[in-house]
Amino acid sequence: MTGQTHTSTSGALPWRVGARGTIEFGLVHRRKRGDWSIPKGRADPGEVAHACAYRELREETGLDGVLGEELPSIRYRDRAGHEKIVRYWSMEAMAGTFSPNSEIDDFRWVRPTTALHLLTHARERALALILAHRLAALHPHLASPRDRATLVIRGAAAVSSTEWDGSDATRPLADAGRHVAQALTAIAAAFELSSVLSATTVRSVETLAPLARSLHLDVDTTPMLDEDRPVQNLSVVDAVRGAGAAVCMHEWSVRELLTRLHRRDRIRFASPVRVRRGSAWVLTGDARAYRSALYVPIPDADLLGADASRVVPMVHALP
Numbered sequence: 001m002t003g004q005t006h007t008s009t010s011g012a013l014p015w016r017v018g019a020r021g022t023i024e025f026g027l028v029h030r031r032k033r034g035d036w037s038i039p040k041g042r043a044d045p046g047e048v049a050h051a052c053a054y055r056e057l058r059e060e061t062g063l064d065g066v067l068g069e070e071l072p073s074i075r076y077r078d079r080a081g082h083e084k085i086v087r088y089w090s091m092e093a094m095a096g097t098f099s100p101n102s103e104i105d106d107f108r109w110v111r112p113t114t115a116l117h118l119l120t121h122a123r124e125r126a127l128a129l130i131l132a133h134r135l136a137a138l139h140p141h142l143a144s145p146r147d148r149a150t151l152v153i154r155g156a157a158a159v160s161s162t163e164w165d166g167s168d169a170t171r172p173l174a175d176a177g178r179h180v181a182q183a184l185t186a187i188a189a190a191f192e193l194s195s196v197l198s199a200t201t202v203r204s205v206e207t208l209a210p211l212a213r214s215l216h217l218d219v220d221t222t223p224m225l226d227e228d229r230p231v232q233n234l235s236v237v238d239a240v241r242g243a244g245a246a247v248c249m250h251e252w253s254v255r256e257l258l259t260r261l262h263r264r265d266r267i268r269f270a271s272p273v274r275v276r277r278g279s280a281w282v283l284t285g286d287a288r289a290y291r292s293a294l295y296v297p298i299p300d301a302d303l304l305g306a307d308a309s310r311v312v313p314m315v316h317a318l319p
Contacts, residue, residue: 004170008042008043008049009013009040009041009042009043009052009084009085009086009087009145010018010040010041010043010049010050010052010053010086010087010088010089010171010254011038011039011040011041011052011053011056011057011086011087011088011089012027012038012040012054012056012057012067012088012089012090012091013025013038013071013088013089013090013128013131014026014039014057014061014063014065014091014092014093015090015091015092015093015129015131016092016093016109017142018109018111019033020229021141021142022111022142022143022144023111023132023135023142023143023144024082024109024110024111024138024144025109025110025111025112025115025128025131025132026039026063026093026107026108026109026111027058027107027108027115027118027119028061028104028106029104029105029106029107029108029109030103030104030105031102031103031104031105032103033055035120035121036108036118036120037048037119037120038050038088038119038124038127039056039057039060039061039104040053040056040086040088041055041056041059041060042181043188045253049087050067050070050087050089050133053067053087053088053089054067054089054091057091058096059101060101060103060104060107061104061107062095062096062097062098062099062100063091063093063096063098064093064094064095064096064121065091065092065094065095065096066091066092066094066095067089067090067091068089068090068091068092069090069134070087070088070089071088071089071090071127071130071131071264072088072126072127072130072202073085073086073087073088073308074086074088074123074124074127076123083170084248085316087162087206088127090131090134090135094264094276103251107298110127110191111144111145111240112128112131112132112189113144113145113146113147113190113191115128116128116129116190116204116282116294116296117158117294120294122274122296122297123216123297125294125295125296125297126183126186126297126298128190129186129187129189129190129296130183131153132144132186132189132190133185133186133188133189135189136189143189144190146190146191146192147190147191147192147284148175148191148192148242148243148244149191149282149283149284150237150240150243150244150245150247150283150284150290151187151191151193151246151247151280151281151282151283152247152254152257152258152280153184153207153208153214153216153246153248153249153278153279153280153281154248154249154250154251154254154275154276154277154278154279155177155199155201155203155204155207155248155249155250155251155277155278156176156178156180156181156184156203156206156207156277156278157173157174157176157177157180157277157278158171158172158173158174158176158177158202158203159171159172159173160174160309168201169200169201169202170185170202171201171202171203172202172203172206173203173206173207175209177203177206177207177277177278178206180207180277180278180298181206181207181208181209181210181211181278182210183213183278183298184207184208184210184278184280184298185210185211187211187246187280188211188214188215191244191282192244193211193217193219193244193245193246194217194243194244194245195220195240195243195245195246196208196211196215196217196218196220196245196246197219197220197221197222197225197236197240197245197246197247197248198219198220198221198222198225198247198248199221199222199223199225199226199248199249199250199253200221200222200223200225200226200229201226201250204220204221204225204248204249204250205219205248206250207248207278208246211246220242222236225247225248225249225253226253227250227252227253228252228296229253230256230257230260233249233253233256233257234257234260234261235259237261237283241283241285241287241290242285242286242287244255246280251275251277254275254310255273255275258273258281259273259291261283261290261293264289265285265289265290265291266282267285267289267290267292267293268291268292268293269289269292269293269295273295274295274297276297276298278298279296279297279298280295280296280298281294281295281296282294282295282296290291
């Protein structure tokens with residue numbers, strides 16, 4: 001069912017330099033929904049989007065500061081089938097104190113990797129990654145500590161098989177897939193990665209190529225990550241547990257891997273098993289087993305721009 005599109009919701013992700021000199025994000029807990037999210041809300045009649053984002057942030061958190069650049073928008077369908085579009089901005093918090101209210105009963109400052117785990121909705125996690133990446137590029141001396149995890153990534157969108165004369169294994173990424181591959185470099189702002197591993201198909205290698213270049217690493221290919229090799233897939237992911245690695249596989253392989261981890265390790269899933277093209281599952285654990293899996297769907301857009309290090313925040317004049 002297709003409903004009407006709503007474009008009147010806006011939000012802002014506040015950030016500050018914490019007591020330890022690293023970046024922190026501010027998240028709210030919504031009383032009625034019982035979830036942790038980025039501050040946002042619907043616009044008043046005649047209110048422009050960035051003004052709505054600023055007002056909602058002040059009402060929900062009590063913070064004041066400088067509204068900066070626009071972050072990627074989020075698109076999704078609600079239970080009634082209506083397409084929702086939510087626009088977001090960053091905001092450097094400079095003053096203000098949070099007080100619980102009828103809508104928001106808690107507020108926390110957390111580092112970017114903690115924000116990924118705290119955010120209830122997977123669609124907002126990518127925004128935290130993107131902003132962490134941009135801030136790290138603009139303020140490298142404020143970079144937050146990074147976590148070690150195994151990132152299991154489904155290959156991004158390739159050109160259609162009907163438009164490709166070569167073998168399936170040689171199909172390259174489509175334009176949308178290249179944009180997502182570039183956006184995946186934001187992962188480096190939150191996770192410490194020592195290796196980048198891929199299935200042998202061209203589209204899998206190209207999915208991780210920008211990330212590998214940003215880390216000055218090579219993409220190591222292995223047939224053990226190819227399709228229809230579930231035992232070998234699992235052995236590769238086990239071998240890098242705790243070391244910090246990005247691993248790219250195909251859709252069926254990712255689904256089968258997560259199923260086996262659930263059965264063997266009783267792994268906790270923070271959200272239903274979904275495997276969007278270019279999406280990532282963040283696996284964390286200890287020396288014996290994986291313990292949790294966090295889904296991060298990367299939006300189908302060029303989220304970083306041509307050069308994130310040259311992004312200059314835009315300050316809006318607000319009433």
